[in-house]
Amino acid sequence: MVGFSVIAAVVAFAGTMLWLxxxxxxxxxxxxxxxxxxxxxxxxxxxxxxxxxxxxxVSDIKVTPQAVRVSIQISEDDLQLTLPVQATVASASLLGGDSQVALSSLGPPLKKDAPMPKSARCKGQGVLCEGATIQGSEAPSIATITNSLQEILEQVKKEDLVPKLVGSTQQFDATLTDIQKLSNQLTIDLARAAPTISNLNEATAQAASASRHINNVVSAFDNPTTMTDLKQTVSNARSLTATFDEVGGDVEKLTADPQFMAAVRSVTIGLGQFFNELYPASTPDVTKP
Incomplete structure (x- = not known):
């Protein structure tokens, strides 16, 4: 009886230690x-x-030169997690609290016949198996965010980024000022050049008009009919001169001479036609309503 009591006490003690x-x-x-x-x-x-x-x-924690190795004991023997699986150290809240390990499965959905973690055929089936090693990470918290900001500020101070940024801003402002000055100067130069541009436009218009007159002259002299009329006009002018010389400038005799008056009329008509060809008049089209 005493031996049985001792055995029961040992078993109870061992169970209590395991529970603790x-x-x-x-x-x-x-x-x-x-x-x-x-x-x-x-x-x-x-x-x-x-x-x-x-x-x-967490059942055990060991610190090694490479990492902190944490042994995790899972009490759910039917918990199936598809690989890859990640373990994250997180606090109970963003403000802090007791730390815990949060498991997350990043793999595709489980197959219907996926093995259990302790199954002999578990390995190689895309499921987290007993004895496997997973990669851990630390979740963001106020402390980690503060440390990261502190590292950034120290790097900024080390690289003198703030003075460089101020210098770049000042240089940018100076460049903008130079651009404004250049724009103002261009405006002034354009205002000064406006009369010259106007004169050039007027000279261009006059040159175009002179070119049209020259073309009219060339066309007139290039027309055989015009040249024939011009020769006839010159011949009539010579005849007038000869008749005027014969009568000694007597106007009454000249006006009484039919041939002289016909020659005057012919010369006048010929010169008129010649100048009309040189400078054609722009007359409105009276046929339009």
Missing amino acids: RGERAFSKTWSVTADFEDAGGLAVRSPVTYRGIMVGN
Whole structure:
């Protein structure tokens, strides 16, 4: 009877110790390992969650030269997580609190016949298996954000970015001032050049008019009919001169001479036609209503 009592006491003591360590006898727990660069306040018995539900706890923490190795004990033997799986150290809130490990599955949905984590055929099936090692990370918090901002400010101070930025701003302002001055000067120069441009336009118009007159003269002299009429006009003018010389300038005799008056009329008509060809008049079209 005494021996049975001793055995019962030993078993009870062992069960109590296992319970205090977060382990349960005859339970179907399984474990994985997560490596962190910074454990962020984790401790043994820190909770492990998946989608906000507690599924286990931290059973051991070891610091190595490469990382902080955390042993995670999962109490749900049917918890299936598709690979890759990530473990994140997070606080209970952004303002702080007890640290915990949050598991997240980043893989595709599970297959219908996916094996359980403790199954012999688990490895190579895209499922997190017992004894696997996953990569850990630290979730953002007020402390990490503050540290990051501090590092950025120190880098800014080290590189003298603020004085350089101020110098760049001043240089940019100086460039804008120079551009404004150049724009004002261009406006003044354009105002000064306006009369010259107007004179050039007027000279161009006059040159175009002179060119048209020259073309009219060339066309007139290039017309055989015009040249024949011009020769006839010159001949009539010579005849007038000869007749005027014969009568000695007597106007009454000249006006009484039919041939002289016909020659005057012919010369007048010929000169009129010649000048009409040189300078054609622009007359409105009277046929239009």
